[in-house]
Amino acid sequence: MNYLDIIIPFVGGLGMFIYGMQIMAQGLENAAGSKMKSLLEVLTKNKLMGVLLGAGITAVIQSSSATTVMVVGFVNASIMNLTQAMGVIMGANIGTTVTGWLVSSVEWAEFLSPARLAPIAVMAGVILMLVGKRRSSKEIASIIVGFGLLFIGITTMSSAVEPLQNSESFTSLFVTLGKNPLLGILAGTLVTAIIQSSSASVGILQSLAAAGLVPFSAAIYIIMGQNIGTCVTAILSSLGAKRTAKTAALMHLLFNIIGTIIFSTLAIIYFQVFEPVWANGLITQTEISVVHTAFNICTTVLLFPVSDWIIKLAKKIGRVEEAEQDESQVQLDERVLQTPGLALQSTVNEVARMGQIVEDSLMTAKNVLFTLKESDIKFLKEEEATVDRLSAGITNYAIKLGALQISEKEHQDIAHLLQIISDMERISDYCENISEFAETLYEKKTSFSEIGTEQIREMMEVCADSYRYALKAFVDKDRAMALKVIEKETQADNLELSLRSKHIKRLANNQCQAEAGVVYLDTLVCLERISDHARNIAEEVLEQNA
Template sequence: MNYLNILIPFVGGLGMFIYGMQIMAQGLENAAGNRMKSLLEVLTKNKMMGVLLGAVITAVIQSSSATTVMVVGFVNAGIMNLTQAMGVIMGANIGTTVTGWLVSSVEWAKVLSPSTLAPIAIMVGVVIMLIGKRRSSKEVASIIVGFGLLFVGITTMSSAVAPLQDSEGFRNIFVTLGSNPLLGILAGTLVTAIIQSSSASVGILQSLAAAGLVPFSAAIYIIMGQNIGTCITAILSSLGAKKNAKTAALMHLLFNVIGTVIFSVGAILYFEVLNTDIGAGVITQTQISMVHTAFNIGTTVLLFPVSNWIIKLAKKIGRVEEDEQDRSRVLLDDRILETPAIALQSVVNEVERMGQIVLESMEAAKTVLFTQKEEEIQFLKEEESTVDRLSAGITNYAIKLSSLQISEKEHQSVAHLLQIVSDMERISDYCENISEFAETLYEKKESFSDVGKEQIKEMLDVCTDSYRYALDSLVEQSKEKAFRVIEKETQADDLEISLRSKHIKRLTNNQCNTEAGIVFLDSLVCLERISDHARNIAEEVLEDLT
C-alpha cells in the first residue's frame, strides 16, 4: 500500500476543510456584525449569560480556541473578570460542537451529500460573489463557498483514507487506542494541539469514521483528548500576558482536564463492566457528533455548580489575586482583534470610559478657580496625564483595527472614534489649563470679583452641559442629545463675546484686578474652546448615525 498516495490527498483535504471553515466563519461573523457588538454587553451579566455568550460566539466563529484566546485578551485588558471568563469558557466548549454536526449531516440529512451539495454550494457562492454588489451579498457568498469547501475537504479526507479499511495494522492502532484510555486521550490531545483546532481534529476523526476505521471506545477517548488539546492555543496566547490572563487560560485547561477525568472513569466502567461489546463496534460520524456534544454539555452541567472552586484552584496554582483596576491602563488587547466586530465595540467602551474621566475633570474645573485648593489642582493634572495615556493607547489600537479586513461602515466608525478621542483629549488639556489658572491666582493671592465669579460660573455651567450632552449622545447614540450640544455651543459662543465685552469695561473702569482679569479672559477662551470640541464630538456622532 502506497501511504504517500493516501497522505497527500488527506493533508490537502484537511487544508481545504480548515480553509472552508475559516471562510464560512468570517462570513458569519461579518453578517452578525452589530449583533456581535451587542453581545459584548452580556459580559457584565451573570455566569450563565457568559455560558450562552461563549456558545453563541464560538458557533459563529467556529473555533473554541479563538473564543478562549479572546477571553484571555479580555481578562488581560481588565474588561472581564475571572468569573465572567469561566462562563464564556464553558460555553465555548458547547459552541464548538456545531462544526461536527455540519459534517455529520451527510448521514442524517441525505440531501446534504457532499458529492452533490458541495459543488453546487461552491458554484452558487461564486456566482453571488461575482454578481453581488452589496456587502451583505458578499458575506452570504462567503458563507456558502466556505460551506461547500468544508464538505469538499471532508469528502477528500474520507476518500483518501478509504484504502486503509483493508489495513490490519491501521485498524490495530485504533483498537489499541480504544483498549488503552490513556493512549486514546493522548492521541486526541496531541493531534488537536498540533493543528490548534478541536473542530478540525473532530473533522479528521469523522473522516476516519466514515471509512469504518474507528471503534466506539477509541472515539470516546480521542474526543476527550481533543478537548484538552484545544487548550494549547489559549495557553500559548497567555504567554507574556498578566497573571490574571494566564489564570484564565489555566481555568480552561483545568475545566477540560477535570471533565475528561470524570467522564473517562465513567467510560472505562461502561466499556469494561456494563457493556463490553459496544466499545469494539464501529462508530459513525453522527455518533461522534452526539458524543462530542453530550460530553461538552455534560461537563458544563456537572462542573457549573463548582466552577468557583475551579477559579480558586487556578488562582492558587497561578499564585494570583485580581488586582484593583488602574484607570490609566488601556483596557484593550490585541487578542480581541481576532474578532473585529467585538474589538470595535471594545474601542467604543473604552472611549466612553475615557469620556467619563474627562467629565470628572470638567466637574472639578467648575470649582477649582474659586477654591484654588492644591488637591483639586493636582487632581486635574493627574487626570490629564491619565487621559493622555488613554488617548495614545486607544488611538494605536484603533489604527490596528482599521488595518484589518473590516467593512466600510466599520472603517467610518473607527475614523469617527479617533476624532472623538482627539477632541476629548483637547478638552482634558483645557481643564488642566484651568487648573493652572487657579494655581496662578493662588500664588498671586488674587481672586475674581463677585460679578466675575457669577459670570465665569455661568460660562462653566454652559460648557460643562455642552460636554455632558456630547458624551451622552455618544453613549446613548442619541441625535437629540447631539443637537442639544450644538445649541449649547452657540450659547457658549454668544456668552463668551458678551462676558468678554463686559469684563473689558470693568477693567477700563478699574472695577477688578488686572492679574485676575487676565486669568478671567484666558478662562473664557479655554471654556469656549471646550464647547467647540464638544460640538465636534456631537457632529461625529451625528455623522456616524447617518
C-alpha cells in the same frame, strides 16, 4: 500499500477542510457584524448568560480556541472578570460542536451529500463573489464557498484513508487506543494541540470513522483528549499577559481536564462492565457528533454549580488576586481583534471610559480657580497625562481595527470614534490649562472680583453641561441629548461674548486686578473651546446615528 498515496491527499483534504472552515466562519462573522457588537453588553450579566454568549460566538466563528483567546484578551484588558470569563469558556465548549454536526449531516441528510452538494456550493459561491457588487453579497459568497470547501475536504480525507481498512496495523492501533484510555486521550490532545483546532481534529476523526476505522471506545477517549488539546491555543496566547489573563486560560484547561477525568472514568466502567461488545463496535460520523455534543453539555451542566471552585483553584495555582482596574492604562487587547465586531464595541466602551475621566477633570476644573487647592491642580495634570496615554493607545488600536476586513459601516464608526477621541483629548488639555491659570492666581496671590467669580461660575456650568450632555449622547447614542449640546454651545458662545464685553468695561474702570483680569479672559477662551469640542462630539453622534 503505498502510504504516500494516502498521506498526500489526506493532508490536502485537511488543508481544504480547515481553509473552508475559516472562510465560512469569517463570512458568518462579517455578516453578523453589528449584531455581535451588542453581545458585549451581555458580559455584565450572570454566568448563565455568559454560557449562552460563549456558545453563540463559538457557533459563529466555529472555534472554541478563538473564543477562549478572546476571553483571555478581555480579561487582560480588564473588560471581563474571571467569573464572567468562566461562563463564556463553558459555553465555548458547547458552541464548538457545530462543525461536527455539519460534517456528519452527510449521514442523516442525504441531500447534503458532498459529492452532490459541495461542487455546486463552490461554483454558486464563486459566481456570487464575481457578480455581487455589495459587500453583503461577497460575505454570503464566502459562507457558501467555505461550506463547499469544508465538505470537499472531508470527502477527500475520507477517500484517502479508505485503503487503511485493509491495514491490520492501522486498525489494531485504534483498537489499542480504545483499550488504553490514557493513550486515546493523549492522541486526541496531541493532534488537537498541533493543529490548534478541536473542530478540525474532530473532522479528522470523522473522516476516519467514515472509512470504518474507529471503534466506539477509542473515539470517546480521543474526543475527550481533543477538548484538552484545544486549551493549548489560549495558553500560548496568555504568555506575556497579566496573571489574571493566564488564570483565564488555566480555568479553561482545568475545566476540560476535570470533565475528561469524570467522563473517562464513567466510560471505562461502562465499557468494561456493561457493554464490552459495544466498545469494539465501529462509530459513525453522526455518533461522533452526538458524543462530542453530549460530553460538552454534560460537563457544563455538571461543573456549572462548582465553577466558582474551579476559578478559586485556577487563581490559587496561578497565584493571582484580581486587582482593581488601572484606569491610567488602555484596557484593550489585540487578541480581541480576531472578532472585529466585538473589538469595535470594546473600543467604544474604552472611549466612553476615557470620556468619564475627562468629565471628572472638568468637574474639578469648575472649582479649582476658586479654591486654588494644590491637590486639585496636581490631580488635573495627572488626569491630563492619563487621557493623553489613553487617547494614543485607543487611537492606535482603532487604526489596527480599521485595517481589518470590516464593513463600510464599521469603517465609518471608527472614523467617528477617532474624531471623538481627539475632541475629548482637547477638552482634557483645556482642563489642564485652567489648572495652570489657578497656579498663576495662587503664585500672584490674586483672585477674581466677586462679580467676575459669579460670571465665570455661570460660564463653567454651561460648558460643563455641554460636555456632560455630549458624553451621555455618545454613550446612549441619544440624538435628543446631542441636540441639547448644540443648544448649550450656542448659549456658551453668546455668554462668552457678553462676559468678555462686561469684563473689558470693568478693566477700563479699574474694578478688578489686571493680573486676575488676564486669567479671566484666558479662562473664557478655554471654556468656550470646551463647548466647541462638546458640540463636535454631538455632531459626530448625530451623523453616526442619522
